[in-house]
Amino acid sequence: MQGWASKSRRFWVHCASFVNRHLKHYLSSSGFPIASMTQASLKITEIFYSLQGEARTVGLPTVFVRLTGCPLRCGYCDSEYAFYGGERLSLDEILARVARYHPRHVCVTGGEPMAQRECVTLLKMLCDAGYGVSLETSGAMPLEDVDPRVSKVMDLKTPGSGEVGRNRWENIPLLGEQDQVKFVICNREDYEWARFKLDEYELASRAGEVLFSPSHGQVKPVELAEWILADNLPVRFQLQLHKLLWNDEPGH
Numbered sequence: 001m002q003g004w005a006s007k008s009r010r011f012w013v014h015c016a017s018f019v020n021r022h023l024k025h026y027l028s029s030s031g032f033p034i035a036s037m038t039q040a041s042l043k044i045t046e047i048f049y050s051l052q053g054e055a056r057t058v059g060l061p062t063v064f065v066r067l068t069g070c071p072l073r074c075g076y077c078d079s080e081y082a083f084y085g086g087e088r089l090s091l092d093e094i095l096a097r098v099a100r101y102h103p104r105h106v107c108v109t110g111g112e113p114m115a116q117r118e119c120v121t122l123l124k125m126l127c128d129a130g131y132g133v134s135l136e137t138s139g140a141m142p143l144e145d146v147d148p149r150v151s152k153v154m155d156l157k158t159p160g161s162g163e164v165g166r167n168r169w170e171n172i173p174l175l176g177e178q179d180q181v182k183f184v185i186c187n188r189e190d191y192e193w194a195r196f197k198l199d200e201y202e203l204a205s206r207a208g209e210v211l212f213s214p215s216h217g218q219v220k221p222v223e224l225a226e227w228i229l230a231d232n233l234p235v236r237f238q239l240q241l242h243k244l245l246w247n248d249e250p251g252h
């Protein structure tokens, strides 16, 4: 009788292991976040503590998690060093490194963070850990699966960026009060284009904030400020604080 019980136990253990293995494979190939089931990981360029340089939380001490890689090539990109390389870290390790700074705010950025599938899982884990979480994204990747607690800071790429064709307009209905839309303006044509899109998609009422930034070295900040005032636009003009303070050195 004991022999039968032991065989029966072995049979059920075998069944459980078979189901677990195949379920993981199925969920993984369906794009399901399975961080808790496997040791999910991400390629990371850097994790650092600084002041938020832009958007609604500008000036607040924040931990930045910069993911490696981006499928876009904007002419004004200031984070090309994040295109390649990076260190593969498990999601648990990323959370442990973030926790060392005891932050209130965490910003997941890139590169294009959403180009790595497990980014969605990381965002959820950061929210679950109680941080105020923001996501800086080019707007070229699907955002449906982003945790609703995350504040999305989504670019709309202007013609002057060289990547206007990558805008994923289907993301716009996903924006809410906690989210922000950012235009980096390279010239007057970009400004006119952004003004048109602001109207066309009623962005000021759809998102919590619309941000207009001058592209560094391409349009004078004061010029953009005057255009906004002349048209009385419902947008927030912004300069990148980290560039003023640290001249855009990596790690700030």
Ligand code: SF4
Residues within 6 Å of the ligand: 070, 071, 072, 073, 074, 076, 077, 078, 079, 080, 110, 111, 112, 138
């Ligand atoms: S989307 Fe961002 S990281 Fe990617 S090329 Fe454009 S500016 Fe650089």
